[in-house]
Amino acid sequence: MKEHVEKLYALSGKPSRRIIGLMSGTSLDGLDVALCLAEGSGPETRLRVEYFKTLPYEQDFRNAVREIFAKRQIDFQQLVLLNPFIGLRHGQMILECLAEWGINASEVDLIASHGQTVFHAPRKQHGIAAFPNATLQIGDGDHIAVRTGIITLSDFRQKHIAAGGEGAPLAVYGDYFLFSQKDENRILLNMGGIANFTFLPGSLDASSVFTTDTGPGNTLIDAFARLHFGKPFDENGSMAASGRVNKTLLNALKDAPFFGQPFPKTTGPEVFSVDYVKNAIQLAGQDAVEPKDLIATLTQFSAETISEAIHNAMGENKAFEVYASGGGAHNPVLMGAIGRLLGRNIRLIDELGVAGDAKEAVLFAVLANEAVAGEAVYFGEKKGVPGVSMGKISFPG
Ligand SMILES: Nc1ncnc2c1ncn2[C@@H]1O[C@H](COP(=O)(O)OP(=O)(O)OP(=O)(O)O)[C@@H](O)[C@H]1O
Numbered sequence: 001m002k003e004h005v006e007k008l009y010a011l012s013g014k015p016s017r018r019i020i021g022l023m024s025g026t027s028l029d030g031l032d033v034a035l036c037l038a039e040g041s042g043p044e045t046r047l048r049v050e051y052f053k054t055l056p057y058e059q060d061f062r063n064a065v066r067e068i069f070a071k072r073q074i075d076f077q078q079l080v081l082l083n084p085f086i087g088l089r090h091g092q093m094i095l096e097c098l099a100e101w102g103i104n105a106s107e108v109d110l111i112a113s114h115g116q117t118v119f120h121a122p123r124k125q126h127g128i129a130a131f132p133n134a135t136l137q138i139g140d141g142d143h144i145a146v147r148t149g150i151i152t153l154s155d156f157r158q159k160h161i162a163a164g165g166e167g168a169p170l171a172v173y174g175d176y177f178l179f180s181q182k183d184e185n186r187i188l189l190n191m192g193g194i195a196n197f198t199f200l201p202g203s204l205d206a207s208s209v210f211t212t213d214t215g216p217g218n219t220l221i222d223a224f225a226r227l228h229f230g231k232p233f234d235e236n237g238s239m240a241a242s243g244r245v246n247k248t249l250l251n252a253l254k255d256a257p258f259f260g261q262p263f264p265k266t267t268g269p270e271v272f273s274v275d276y277v278k279n280a281i282q283l284a285g286q287d288a289v290e291p292k293d294l295i296a297t298l299t300q301f302s303a304e305t306i307s308e309a310i311h312n313a314m315g316e317n318k319a320f321e322v323y324a325s326g327g328g329a330h331n332p333v334l335m336g337a338i339g340r341l342l343g344r345n346i347r348l349i350d351e352l353g354v355a356g357d358a359k360e361a362v363l364f365a366v367l368a369n370e371a372v373a374g375e376a377v378y379f380g381e382k383k384g385v386p387g388v389s390m391g392k393i394s395f396p397g
């Protein structure tokens, strides 16, 4: 029906668009919903977050996703059922937010849905030369569009892979458009389940922009807080603060092929898992490690691998500011260790006008805005930041 294409075309010419950005990360804590007003596009994007909310997942939902999440062997039916189920659930969650905010669905131009990553497999990780980089996000966009009546863009990572990337990190695009600052080199560090950063040059030169995952953020801390303490995470780093870093184990944890791979690179809980840590404990002969010392060691493991990646990427260039976001920014032990290792105060992205917990959802709104209203932006020939439009379009009818 051409009415949908005409509506989309009209949207592309509007001076501003109201876009809901959705992010459901690897921590499986909940769905981040950011209602944004975006004006312009590319480096001229001006974006205001009108409302933001994280809707926590119910335990049943989390358990259902965990049955297939980052696993090599799964019940295939469970994967197939979850694809529309998550789409419908996310659609419903959006409607609940809109009702709470007193906004009608007809007042929203677009939804930008990341979906739920269930498996991330860059070639460097799966190691099968004949197969490409691969990643899978589920939570079908057609179901979101039909449930909400709002045009939905989803499945953003496939185009990035088709254009030569690993499907992540995608935050780099929004980071560059929203947070670049003339004459200040910036590192935007996001610490979710996995940690990544974007380098934004003070020259504003798009071809110098750089991004990579660094390894675990909170994923291992969460897994062992759950296993040993029955808690979803180490709130305010209190478990880590009560323990001591086990140096022998730390060295074994840092001995993974991922850390020797060149930038840019991506990873996930497929690699950094409970089994990964148990294996390191065994190799290091540290079976008697106390749970609180294990949490302290895993926190230091994240801090050191994050700091070393930033240090290696920046080389001799010491003139940069670091702005943190994601759940890890709430962990003072992690933040303190990174600050000490990098020899500087780690700031919060909130200083730049976007709440740290909202940043990733906002970035998908930026990607949808680019797909609908942006011009091509050239990020140079380097790997990892192809200048392509991303997101598949689902019409509501
Ligand atoms: N007060 C806190 N103290 C310590 N850690 C916290 C706190 N609040 C949140 N976190 C951590 O942040 C995590 C959630 O972070 P976030 O929502 O950024 O991850 P995500 O988006 O799911 O992950 P990713 O971006 O890697 O996919 C929690 O699982 C927890 O480990």
Ligand SMILES: CC(=O)N[C@H]1[C@@H]2OC[C@@H](O2)[C@@H](O)[C@@H]1O[C@H](C)C(=O)O
Binding pocket: 025, 026, 117, 120, 135, 167, 168, 169, 170, 171, 172, 192, 193, 194, 195, 196, 213, 266, 267, 268, 360
């Ligand atoms: C495959 C996948 O879902 N990757 C996530 C994950 O969570 C953090 C890190 O690993 C990052 O590379 C990415 O998400 C953010 C939003 C990104 O693409 O920038």
